[in-house]
Amino acid sequence: MHRLFALLAAVMLLTGAATADPASWKHEWPRTDFTRKSVASWAEIKSGGPPKDGIPAIDAPAFRPAASETRIAGTEPVITVQIGDAPARAYPIRYLIWHEIVNDTVGGVPVAVTFCPLCNSGVTFDRRTAHGVLDFGVSGKLRNSDMIMYDRQTESWWQQAQGLAIVGELTGARLRQLPTWMESWATFRARTPGGLVMDQPDFPRQYGRNPYGGYDSLERPFLYDGAPPPHGIPALARVVRVGKAAWPLTRIRAAGALTENGVTLSWESGQASALDTASIAKGREVGAVRVRDAQGRDLAHDVMFAFAFDAFWPDGAWMIGR
Template sequence: MGSFPLLFAGALVFVVGILRPAPIHATPAATSEPTDSLPADSYLTLVIGAPEARRQALAQIDSQWQPYATALLLETMRLARDPRLPGQIVKLLEKHTAQNFGFEVEAWWQWVWTHKTELPPAYAQMKSRLYSVIDHRFRRYFNARWLPSARIRLDEVRWGGVEQDGIPPLRDPSMTTAADANRWLDEEDVVFGLVHNGEARAYPQRILAWHELFTDTIAEEPIAGVYCTLCGTMIVYGTRVDSVGHLLGTSGFLFRSNKLMYDAQTQSLWSTLWGEPVFGPLADSGIRLPRYPVVTTTWSAWRERHPQTQVLSLQTGHSRDYGEGVAYREYFDTEDLMFQIPQHDKRLRNKDEILGLLSADGQPLAIADRYLRKNPVLHEHLGQMPIVIVTDASGAHRVYAAGATTFDRLDEDRLLDTDGRAWRLEEDALYLKGEEPLPRLPAHRAFWFGWYSAFAHTRLVH
C-alpha cells in the first residue's frame, strides 16, 4: 500500500471480493444548498465530466485555491474514473502545499489532519454532491445545516467503498439450535455471546464478519449488534431510548477507521464506539444507546455454559463463504490499517486487543488482553467503581461490580473471594446466598488503535 495505484487497486479488490460494489452514477442528486461562491461543481466535474470539462475544473480549483481543497481533492481522487486524474491532482496538491507525498494518499491525509484547516459550510455541500454520484442517499448525510452541531470533523469522515447498507445488515435473522450449529461450528470457532433475561444467543464471528451489523429482539428488547471488523469491536446496543426506537444500518462511511452507522428515520450518522449520533439532525440530541454485556469466546466454551443457546443461522438470505476466518483474513494478519487515523499511541501495537469499558459518566478504561490472560482475576476501578475482571480458560473476559468484596481465583464457574466463599458466576451477575448480587457490566474487545482513536483520554492498563 505504498502508492495510490496500489492502494486504489487494493480498495477495488476489497470491494469486489467482499462487499457489494458501489457504482458511479452519471447524474448526481440535485441540491439547493448555497455554494458560498466556491467552485462546488468543479470537484463533481472531475468525477463525471468530459476530458475538456475536467481540465477546466482543475484550472478553476487552481485559480480559486482554498486550504480545504486538499481534502476535497483527496476525496475526489478516490472516485476518479480517468486513470490520468490522480496524477493531475497530485501535481496540484504539491503546487499549493509545498509537500511532496506523491501518490502516498495516507500521507496526504495525515498532513490534512495535522493542519486542521477550518471547514466552511460549503465543504459539506461539496462532499454531499461528490458522494451522491455513488448513492443518492449519501446526500442527506452531509447537509451543511448540521455543521454547527457536528461532533466530528467532516474531513475525517471517509468513504468505505460501498453504498448505504452495501455491507448487508441482518434484520431479525433466523436462529437455530445448538445441536444444529454443532454440525457446522467447530469447537474453537469464535462466537459473540449474549444473555438477556435468561435468553442466550450466540452470533458466530464468521457470519458477522460479512454483515457487520444485525438488528434483533431478545427477551422483547430491540437490539443492534455492531461488529466493526476494521477496529475489532463487537458491541450490542439497546436501540430504544425514551420509548423511541432507532433502526440502525451501515452508512458506508468511516470515522477514524471506525464504522459509522446511520438511523433510518433521520439519516444521522452514529459512532459505533460511542453509541451516539455524531452528525445530522440527532447530533445534539444527547442520545446515548444503552450497552449490553457481550462476551467473545469459543463455541465449545459458550455451548458448555449455555446448552440451550440459540445460534445465528447460516441461512442469512445471502450467498457468502461463511468459513472461519475467511472474511478479512489478510487485514487481521497484519498491523496495517485499511484507513489511516490522525494519531497513534505506541504503548501497544495497532491491532493488539484490549477490553474496553466506559463508566456511567463516560470515563474510558482499556485493559490489554494479554495482561488479562496473565491476571485472570483482576481488580480495578472504573471511574470510582471497584470492579473485577474475570478471564476464563477460553480467553473470555467478563466484568462485574466488585463492591467491597475481594476475589482471588476462579474455580470453573465459581469465583472465590478472600474469605473462601464461592460466588456463582453467571452472565448477568455474581451470586452468593445471603449477599446482594454483583451485577455484570458492559465491556467489549477492540483493537487498540480503534479504541484510542475514539477515546484518546483513556486510561490504559497493560
C-alpha cells in the same frame, strides 16, 4: 495480503479526501441532515469502499437450538446476548464479519448486535431511544477506521464504537450499550445447552471465511492516519475497554484475572482470532474475556484494537499496571 491492504489504504485515502463533502453524498443520502454534525472536519469521514447497504445488515434473524448446530467450529467467536429470562443467544462472528449489524429483539428488548472488523469492536446496543426504536444499516463510511452505522428512521450517522450519532438530525444522541460478551462457540454451547444460535443468513457469502486475512498482524490499520497508541502498545493489539478505561488483553491473559477500578476482568482460552487466518476457525488463540462488577454482574465492555480506543477516547485511562 499486507501489501494489498497498504495499497487499498493509500488509494482510499487519496480518493476519500477528495470526496469528503456532503455535496457529493446528497444523491445517496437525500434524507440526512448534513447541517448538523459533531465531527470537527468532513475529512475525518472516508469511504470504506462499499456503498450504503453494500454490506447488508440482518433484520429479525432466524435461530436454531445450539445443540442442533454443526457447521460452527468450537474455537469460533460468537457474541453472547443474555437478557432477563430469555434463552441466551449466540451471534456468530462468521456471519457478523460479512453483515456487521443484526437488528433483533431479545427478551422484549430491541437490540443491535454490531461488529466492526477493522476495529475488532463487537458491541450490542439497546435500539430504544428518546426518538423511538431505531433500525440500523451499514453506511459504507468509516471514521478512524470504525464503521459508521445509520438509522433508517432519520438516516443520521452513528459511530459504531461509541454508539454516538455524529451526523444528521439525531447528532449527539447516544445508544445504551448492553452487557454482552464475546466467547468461543464451544464455551457458549457447553454453558447454555438450552441456548439459541443465529441461523446462517440466506446470502451468497463464504461464511466461516475471514475476508480480512492477516489483518490483526498489520502494523497500521486500514484507512487510519492517526498517531499510534501510547506506551508502546501496537496499534492492532487488543484491549478491553470498560467505559473510558482500557486494559491490554496480554495483561489480563497473563494474570488470568484482574480486579481494578471496581471491575473484575477474567480470561479463558479457547477462542480464535476472527481476523487472522483465512479460516476463522484456524485463527490463533486470543481467548475470551468476561467483565463483572463487585456483585458478579456482567458489565458492558468491548474488546477492541488499541488504536481505536486511543482515537475515540483520547483522554481515556490506560490500565497498564505500572
